[in-house]
Amino acid sequence: MSVEINRDIDKFQESVVLGLTAKQLIASVLSILIGGVIVLLSCKKVGLTISAYIAIPVVAPIALSGFYSYNGMSFMQMMKKRIHFMFKVKPLVYRSTENVSELKEIALQMEAEKKKAEISTEGKSNKYESDKKDSFEKTKKKMIRVLIFSTAVVIAAIGIACGCKFL
Template sequence: MVIEVNKDVDRYQESVAFGLSAKQLIFSAASLISGSGIVLLLYPYIGITGSAYVAIPVVAPIALGGFYSYNGMSFYNVMQRKLHMMFGNKALVYVSTESEASIKTYQVVEVGKCKKSVRPVEQNQNKKQEEFEAMKKKMKSIMIGCIAAVALAVAGTVVYKIFH
């Protein structure tokens, strides 16, 4: 005797009819009734296509309410949070508590403490600048080589097309 058990027990859902849960079945029926009602009411006035276009924005949120789930939240909870994030949050503003005078005072104190270590910092910056310039030259030569390779490939293709 073999009894099949879902591998993901947390995602198990009991089906009521047609493989749908009770919530999905109720929302499906509600969206079907509202959509068909809108189409039947508007069909004589604007035709089938126009009435379908009017019904879709009404039916879609109803249907999503039964089927859509994100991180355990329903469609309506997700939309409520998104709307709150868009319109309910205040803008965060940073206001500095330091003035220019206090920053300059701090810099003077730090320079006074670190007079001995100024030289290694300058040497380190010079070394980084030299490395940057060397890398720039290397990159320039690589770019020229790539452009030359592409130009040779194009020229070879043109010559091949001409002679064949």
């Protein structure tokens, strides 16, 4: 005799009817009953289509409360959290502890360091630029050689394929 056990025991759901859990079954029955009552009561006055449109916003939260879950929360729990965060949570405001004079000093120090770096790299930059140009020219020549070689290989492959076709 063997007993099958789900690997994830947290997600195990015991079905009551037609593969639905008790919560899903109750939500389904309630949504069908409430939707049917709304449609039957309003059908004669506004028509079938509009009465269905009236019933959908009422029935949808009931059905979602039985079937929908997000991060282990039911639909109602999630909506309560969303409403709480939308209206009750105050926005966070940053207030700087530095004053203007300290920020000006920091800016002056950064400018001084930048000028020192520019002075020390002036001689090096000319050499760096010429090395960059040489490297670019070498890469350009290499790419041209590769392009010519690959074109020759493709033409040769086409010639071989055509030659084999006529044999």
